[in-house]
Structures are given as structure tokens and as C-alpha cells.
Amino acid sequence: MCPVRKEVRDGNVGERPAPEMEVDFAKYRTRARPHPRLKKLGDLPDDLKESTLDLGLDTERGCRAGSYVQVDHSVLFSRAWGKGLEVTSITDAAGKRGRLRGYRWRNLSPEADRFTEQAKRHPHHGFFIRVLPGVKVELPLQACLYMTERGLAQNVHNIIVAEEGSEIHIITGCGSDPGVGEGLHIGVTEYYIRKGATVSYTMIHSWGREMVVRPRSAALLEEEGVFISNFVSLKPVRSLQMDPVVTCVGKNARVRLNSILLAPEGTDLDVGGRIFLRAGECSAEIISRAITTGGRIVARGHVTGAVPQVKAHLECRGLILSEEGTVLAVPELEGLTRDVDLSHEAAVGRIAEEQITYLMSRGLTEETATSAIVRGFLNVKMEGLPSRLAAQISRAVEAADISGM
DSSP states (O other): OOOEEEEEETTEEEEEEOOSSOOOGGGSBSOOOOOOOOSSGGGSOHHHHHHTGGGTOOOOGGGOSEEEEEETTEEEEEEEOSTTEEEEEHHHHHTSTTTTTTTTTTSSOTTSSHHHHHHHHSOOOOEEEEEOTTOBOOSOEEEEEEEOSTTBEEEEEEEEEEOTTOEEEEEEEEEEOTTOOSEEEEEEEEEEEOTTOEEEEEEEEEOOTTEEEEEEEEEEEOTTOEEEEEEEEOSOOSEEEEOOEEEEOSTTOEEEEEEEEEEETTOEEEEOOEEEEOSTTOEEEEEEEEEEEBSEEEEEEEEEEOSSSEEEEEEEEEEEOSTTOEEEEEEEEEEOSSSEEEEEEEEEEOOOHHHHHHHHHTTOOHHHHHHHHHHHHHOOOOTTOOHHHHHHHHHHHHTOOOOOO
């Protein structure tokens, strides 16, 4: 019988398949050596500048609306440029009376599973981002959560608040130093998207082969709120499991969850998304592109249409480029009333020979033709991104090591 884990979401307790890997918290240290705080982001050590480039961290002030950088358990930098935007550590925000009231652990219970419990019990900062009403933040805001110590646990809790009529684009890079080896990252994130607000949130992950990663997140959307989440994982990782929950409680809210996944040998990715449409005229999409070159991928999607006049579509496409690789697509649609429009499509297979043959007839080698097809497959149109951020994701896809073909 498949084990289950209890989760609390929006006041309801549900059951989902448990991650197959049993994580022993006792293996990982909860204390880290401190890192000095930076006066300016340009003072980041050269080795960290180099290793965080792939995570989207830009140390030039003119390229970002604000920055939050945390290494291990130390907050190195947190600052916003311009009016109407707050960027600080959740620890500092908690020290300001009333700043976190009504937000922390409201949208995601610390009892949701053993990982949220661990983040509550042994917190290691995380960021607090708030956009004031009506403010449109033009440049992306960046956050970087990085690990440099072997055998360390990093448990962060992030809160993002987009007030009524505001707009923000956030790029978060999470990763570890190449020499870290094993470690545990737990990232809890709560989103509060008020009436008419828009949040696009792009996560680029780049971990080591022995890292265990457990993001936990929940978003709450009010009327005409927009939430676009992009997740990119193109590097080896021992085990990554995430299942973000989005609840639309306001009329005409809109959600899109995109994921681009590459699983080399030894990598286990279990990436999902659950969306609850609880107000009329809401819409949702969950789009996955998954390629295995020897690893295991489970691509999940679950949409619940709880009221009439809601619409949703799930789409998962997977490529298997190695005899050892596996892809499992798990689309789930749940209609609780009449007049819902829910659909899904899923396809898993290999590259069609005629595609390779056609490109070879145009002068490409078989290897180049295959590489071009794979990179085209991974290029998902991510709606609503600033052009600079979209170009950065495209570069990450182009630089992906598609081996095992």
C-alpha cells in the first residue's frame, strides 16, 4: 500500500502520495558559520559571483528593482531601489510590529507535512517582499538562496505580498556550491495576491548531485489577481519534490504554472501543482516539459473546479532520451459542479525519427539535429515575463547539458 502524508490546505486535510525517499533530518546540521553582511551587492566575493550567475543573480544595481541574497544561514544583502517596494529578511520583518500579522503561516500550515514543521522548528531566515498598492515594478526583483557548506540544512520561510493593483516580477535562484556534496534545502513560500495584482515568479534551481530539496508553497488570489509561476531545473539533484497549491478566491483570477525539467542519471524530480478554482470566471493552466537522460521525473497536475464558469487546462509532454530514464505524467481534473471546462493532454515518448531525418537533410549532423529538437522542446512560452528575464531563461535552456542522447 502506498504511504500517504497528511497536508493541510485552506482548512482542508487531504492525502497525497508521499515522496518515496525518506529524509532523515538528523543527518543534516542546523548551524552554519556566519558570513559577513555586504554594504553593496558588488562586494559579493568573486567565487560567489561566478557560481550564482546561472541562478540569475546580477550584481549590477541598474538591472534589478531590488535584491535579497542569503548564503547558508546568513543574510548578506537585502535592499529595494525605488518607491513602493519592500525587501527584507523575514526575521527583520518579524521584528517590526505588525509587519507579518495576518501573513505568516496563514496560507500554509506548519503542520502541512514534516518539512514545513522542520522549517517552523529550525528557521534560517528567508525573505519578505511587499509591493504597495498600485505600484508597477518595472525591473525584476531578484532573490538568491545559496548553500556552501557540506551536510547543512537550510530552512527558509518566504512571504510575498502584492497589494491591490500592483505588479512585480521576481526571479529566485536556489542552488549549492559545486563542492558541497550532500545537503538539505527546505523552502516555504506564501504568496498573497490582492485584487487586480500581478505576480510573476521564476525559480531557477541548480543543485548538487547529492542535494535533497523540498520547496513548499501556497498562493491565495483575490479578484482579478494574476499569478504566473515558472520553475526551471536543468541540473542534477538527488531528490526534488514540490507540489505548490494555488487557491483562487476572487472572481476572474488567473493562474499559470510552467515547469521545465531535465533529469540526468541519478536525479529524481517529483514536480506538481494543485489549483483550486473557487470563484466564477477563474482560469488556470499547468504546463510541463520534461526530459530524462537517465533520471526519473513525475510531472503532476491537479485542478479542482469548485464553482460554475471556470476553465482550466493541463498539458504535460515528456521525452525519454535514455533506456534508464522514466517519465510519469499524472494529470488530474476534479469538477465539483456543472458548467466547468476542464481539459488535459499528456504525451511521453521519444524524438520522432522523421524530425531528425528532415534536419539532417538540411545539412545538420544527427547530434546537432537532436540537440536542436530537444532545446526547442524545452522552450516554453512564459507569458508576462520582462524580455530580459525571458532571454535569461532561454540562455539557461541553451546551456543545458543534454547528455545521454
